[in-house]
Amino acid sequence: MPAFKTLEISNPNFENNNLRFITVKTPHLKGRGDICVYVPPGTSAGDTLPIVILLHGMYGSAWSWAYGAGIHLKVNEMIQNGELPPMIIAMPSDGLWGDGSAFLPLNGFNFEKWIAEDVPGALRECINGAKKSSPLFISGLSMGGFGALRIGAKYGTQFRAISGHSSITSLPQIKFFAEEPLKSYAQNDIIDEDVFETFLHYRGQLPPLRFDCGTDDLLINYNRILHKKMVKEGIPHHFEEHKGGHEWAYWSKHIISSLKFFAACM
Template identity: 80%
Template sequence: MIKFRIRPEPIVPMPRFKSLEISNPSFESNNLRFITVKTPNLKGRGDICVYAPPGAVCTDSLPVVILLHGVYGSAWSWPYSSGVHLKVHELIEKGELPPMVIAMPSDGMWGDGSAFLPIDNYNFEKWIAEDVPDALAECIKGVNKQSPLFISGMSMGGFGALRIGAKYGHKFRAISGHSSITSLPQIKFFAEESLKHYAQDNIIDEDVFETFLHYRKQLPPIRFDCGTSDLLINYNRSLHKKMDKEGIPHLFEENPGGHEWTYWAKHIVQSLKFFATYL
């Protein structure tokens, strides 16, 4: 009797998301792509705007920077308020940055801003820390489970980046914040929603310094900056002093400027170059 050995089919990972759509390359411009993905963490769909460097090879493990917006904003805020994708492309072309993917997700679109926290049975934190990297790995060439991850943001996005980056320190190579809210009560400078809606069970999830203290054994490299005319400058100075006192390594810079896109458009480059040193 002749015996035949059946070669097993290669194992293909099952897509994590039931529905995920990505823009048609025929209609994209300036290397920007748009992803919409449904996730239980949002109880619906979320958007991610992505700068993907041209010529990315599928076998590469391209670094990914998750870039968080502030209150009132969404997935379009960073590219269309600062032109960050154009700056990144130029710096890559000049050899001043390595090829990297910039992922700019919405915050979940709750109220004036979700603060990237778990609120009202939505988990805007896990949307950023878990869903966004997984969605990129499913549909952006060059992004996979081995891709180095970084996270940054401005204002409310700085709060989210520093807090999530510390809490999920095992996932991120380095983190940064620009003009960051450093403690949850400061969101009242911007959002009309009552502070009680943002309240967490533990101060560790409401205050960046307390987050750093709690997760100090897994903290990735940290940098943050703030404009000297920014309404949040004293809060950022206070965070810097507390971290110095506790011996938590970090870089802090003050620069001329206020709480404005001209400031963030300029200084995001410092964060990207900071991240590049950890590749």
């Protein structure tokens, strides 16, 4: 029996550069959500490929990683050159609430479960190579970094590794980007509002993790503080700083580090 009441997938006859689009209805969104998906050419129903979920930042949507960074073109080239194993790249919307949902359960919607449960489930229903046994990874930028690090830790038993770029590390930083008042994002427990607290609470199931930030990014000091707290607490991780700001030029370059990190974790 299908897991979703409705699921629409784009016609392969009109695909461009191995990208396809899924729209699925889920109770977690009280409606429909979109997923942009890169599938390596030649993938068959019998294949089992790793799945990388990439989360966008504030103001973005399912198209952001593909049409902001050309990630599907980079991955395709790296696979062809033997630099990456074949992998599925899933790029969902955040649910399109306000300037960004922060991938949290809020205002009667569950944007967290949309990512952690519905996105992998939708892929398994209609994408060749997406199986229950597919290794699952998650990464994101800015708000998507906050979502990836937090969801990756909270659902650590299902993710093989997690990564963040220029990540919001605690909910109050949302105010730098969102028009909506901070109180509309409030959770019942700080574990769901602060990445370090999430890591502490779920440290027994944390998969390998990495994060990086540009030295000219407005979030650099918050990422440095997270790194220092993790070092003090003895939580294993990789943290890197690179030249760059809160911009696509930075993310499109350093997402490659996440993909290679994920490949190494397989």
